[in-house]
Amino acid sequence: MYRPSALFRRTAAERRDQLLSWRREDTAFFAAGACHILAFAFLEAHPAAAAAGFGPVGLWARGARDPSHVFVSDGAWAFDHDGWTPTSELLAVTRAAEPEAGYTTRPIVLDLDAFCAGHWHRPRHLFAHDPWPRALRYVARLPGPPGRP
Numbered sequence: 001m002y003r004p005s006a007l008f009r010r011t012a013a014e015r016r017d018q019l020l021s022w023r024r025e026d027t028a029f030f031a032a033g034a035c036h037i038l039a040f041a042f043l044e045a046h047p048a049a050a051a052a053g054f055g056p057v058g059l060w061a062r063g064a065r066d067p068s069h070v071f072v073s074d075g076a077w078a079f080d081h082d083g084w085t086p087t088s089e090l091l092a093v094t095r096a097a098e099p100e101a102g103y104t105t106r107p108i109v110l111d112l113d114a115f116c117a118g119h120w121h122r123p124r125h126l127f128a129h130d131p132w133p134r135a136l137r138y139v140a141r142l143p144g145p146p147g148r149p
Helices: 012-016 018-022 026-031 035-045 047-051 087-097 112-118 131-141
Strands: 055-060 069-073 077-080 083-086 104-107
Touching (some): 012 018, 026 131, 035 055, 035 069, 035 077, 035 112, 077 087
Antiparallel strands (some): 055 069, 055 104, 069 077, 077 083
């Protein structure tokens, strides 16, 4: 069963200390704090997925200016910190974990740098270390869904 990103939220100490945040295990790191990095790294590592309709999607709480989570989806399947999940399951589990949030999804049409600049998401150069190689290794460890890139 899908584990929503809310289960992995950073502590106040991890928010203050990027090295402490960096030292979290990969699932936690890419669930909360670097989900956007993982999504864009996935698309770079799998250009055929982008050609097949996968793109970055933001999960916005009601009234929020910025998304609280970013994942990749083609509408049917989603990829994020928890690997591959049917998009409907990701949304149902996430909404059940935080029903008061009133989450909705929106496609992200910006590149990573523009997205970070326009939303409250940390750009690569402000992490303790460059998260891109870590994200590419994480993507490579997780198999795709049946019949997908």
